[in-house]
Amino acid sequence: MEYLEAWDIIVIGDGPAALRASASAAKEGATTLMMSADSLGVGNSSAMDGIAAPLKESTTKSHRDDTIRTGAFLCDQDIVSNRISQATRQVDLLERWGVIFRRDADGIPLVRRAAGHTLPRLAGAGDAMSRETQQVLEEQCMRYGVVRRGDQIPLRLVHTDEQVHGLISLDLSTGLVNPLQAKCVIIADGGYEGIWTGTSIGLGLDLAMRSGLSVRGLEFVSWTPLAVSGTNVVLPIGMLADGATLHHKNGNPLEVDDFADANRIVNAINDQEIVLDARNMGASNIWWSQTSELLSTRLGINASKQTIPVSPRASTTLGGIVTDEFGRAISGKWSRWFTGLYAAGDSACSGVHGAGIIAGNRLLDALAGGAESGKHAAEHAAKTSFSGRAALETQLGVAEADLDFDMAGAEEGPVQRAGPLFAKLTDLMSTNVGTIRNESGLKATLDQLNDLEASSEKLH
The missing domain is CATH 3.90.700.10 (Succinate dehydrogenase/fumarate reductase flavoprotein, catalytic domain)
Structure with missing residues (x-):
């Protein structure tokens, strides 16, 4: 392997959390690559409901209380305080960057009382909120020189002794498997609500779990x-x-x-x-x-x-990779960091949401968490050297061998296509693991999931 592409930071995802993390890292001087499994600009629904901020309140206490109550008191109260203290600042930044918020008679962003809130604090731009948020964050990435690539499937997180060295990815546009060296990796591609809806399936979360990372709160769905x-x-x-x-x-x-x-x-x-x-x-x-x-x-x-x-x-999953206030991925005990790995947005279990989420807090956590992870990752990268070339070479060979095996297909029997298999999965989850569940339905689901897993071995 003569040539090895190297970046200070690689961000997985293309939604508000990934864009905010990328721009924040690049602003601090880090060379930043943002890669998405989808085509660029698809994003996600994080911004659809607007952003929650106590713009007309003298303190953040009521917003904190509503967040913690809705989370069934399973939130990390220090993290909640940290995020909500940044809410007004995040609204201000979005407005400065170009989001056209609805306004009240005083000329400030209009806030309304929405689901889960006891006071008016949901600001937005109507049904243009997702598009405008995506647009202004993409502009920030362009401003600071973030390189963005679509149709990139992350295959393996390369690490030794819980220290990140980079990624192995599949470029769908060329069919090439590429080793990417990095000092830090930020996972911000979303949760796994796609098993109900057919959208995000949590590729980054899968990377983390296969690398032995701690995950938490996977049972909670909004x-x-x-x-x-x-x-x-x-x-x-x-x-x-x-x-x-x-x-x-x-x-x-x-x-x-x-x-x-x-x-x-x-x-x-x-x-x-x-x-x-x-x-x-x-x-x-x-x-x-x-x-x-x-x-x-x-x-x-x-x-x-x-x-x-x-x-x-299903709207979004609330669990994910356990992180601290800087977005660092925690391995095992709270004080132990999986060096160089971060998570933000729906991929992370940041402690903000607990068992439930109030309207607007999803975008708030994505923006504040993305900014924190990007900034801290850039600071870490500035004092860290590239490492793990041998590990990248080894994992590249393993990834290529795995793909060759998968693409070879079964020698006998019918060929299994991904589309029908995924449709069966979403139908199964929607039917038996929806808002109404019972023991017999969950047991039947477990059996059928095992059958689907066996069928997936015949994918070609």
């Missing part, structure tokens, strides 16, 4: 009540803060606590047929015009005249 039934369309929960309401099929309103978070709203639905009434949102309608157009062109629903059938769906 659900949205606003998935349009029978489709893959998910509506922003911010619509509920603007006057949209949930009703039973007979027209009676869905009875939920005024301060219920999304998971409690989903529990109240309890497998009933529910519709969303967005006909009385008044002047706020203009901020959801793209959603209305999507419903009209894709599903033939006129949201100003018709109700919308909705049902629960």
